[in-house]
Amino acid sequence: MKVLLEVAKRIHRAAVYSGGRRRVSSGPVPLRDDCLIVGSSRELVQRLGSQVEVRTGFITEEEERALLLELEPGLRKKRYEFDHWDDAIHGYRETERVSWGAACEEILNRVRSIAFPEDSPLLGPVHVLDLDKTGYIKPHIDSVKFCGSTIAGLSLLSDSVMRLVKDNATNEWLDLLLPRHSLYILRDQVRYEFTHEILKDEESVFNGHKVPRLRRISVICRNVPGQRPHQRCSDVTRN
Ligand SMILES: O=C(O)CCC(=O)C(=O)O
Numbered sequence: 216m217k218v219l220l221e222v223a224k225r226i227h228r229a230a231v232y233s234g235g236r237r238r239v240s241s242g243p244v245p246l247r248d249d250c251l252i253v254g255s256s257r258e259l260v261q262r263l264g265s266q267v268e269v270r271t272g273f274i275t276e277e278e279e280r281a282l283l284l285e286l287e288p289g290l291r292k293k294r295y296e297f298d299h300w301d302d303a304i305h306g307y308r309e310t311e312r313v314s315w316g317a318a319c320e321e322i323l324n325r326v327r328s329i330a331f332p333e334d335s336p337l338l339g340p341v342h343v344l345d346l347d348k349t350g351y352i353k354p355h356i357d358s359v360k361f362c363g364s365t366i367a368g369l370s371l372l373s374d375s376v377m378r379l380v381k382d383n384a385t386n387e388w389l390d391l392l393l394p395r396h397s398l399y400i401l402r403d404q405v406r407y408e409f410t411h412e413i414l415k416d417e418e419s420v421f422n423g424h425k426v427p428r429l430r431r432i433s434v435i436c437r438n439v440p441g442q443r444p445h446q447r448c449s450d451v452t453r454n
Pocket of ligand 1: 344352357368411412413433435
């Protein structure tokens with residue numbers, strides 16, 4: 216059975232954007248490091264500021280190597296999956312890992328201590344998602360049955376763009392630039408009420424600038440579901 220489906224059942228939701236908002240510049244342009252989140256309005260970016268974070272350079276090249284050294288042998292045994300038209304992910308392989316070597320455990324402990332409240336129990340297995348260069352993740356909300364208020368992910372091997380769109384108001388959106396080696400954190404309303412997706416290479420544009428998407432591996436930590444202030448029944452039925 217697919218690990219991912221157990222951890223995070225997904226919905227498909229077409230994100231609606233006004234095309235004029237995002238003009239692509241003629242070629243890749245270096246982006247300023249301090250501009251990692253843009254949105255449909257300044258007010259939205261400010262309002263959700265405490266619920267979405269991108270930390271650049273969270274891991275070093277050496278730490279990325281340590282993670283890849285542990286992950287690649289297992290991933291190489293699997294095939295990328297492309298042909299499930301209704302899957303929320305296209306062109307991927309994945310695994311879960313409970314025990315890690317010391318170097319990787321140290322990295323994950325850093326993620327855990329920064330991303331999650333101290334008293335929040337975490338899902339034991341860490342989820343690892345390997346997206347082929349042509350792979351992408353469609354808009355979805357992780358199932359509230361399987362994961363709690365916070366999702367924290369490391370990006371290895373490639374930059375990418377994560378798009379968040381309000382589930383019931385698609386004119387409200389945020390784009391996150393996720394540089395290779397960065398950590399992103401989605402919490403609370405952003406996690407429950409916004410779909411998230413990773414754009415395919417052809418659409419991988421951040422704030423008007425092309426962000427080439429190569430093969431990308433994400434290492435994702437989640438906490439277990441618990442009480443939350445604004446749980447909606449519709450979330451519970453998604454699977
Ligand atoms: O690859 C990522 O960082 C996002 C993964 C994701 O969307 C998910 O597992 O629900």
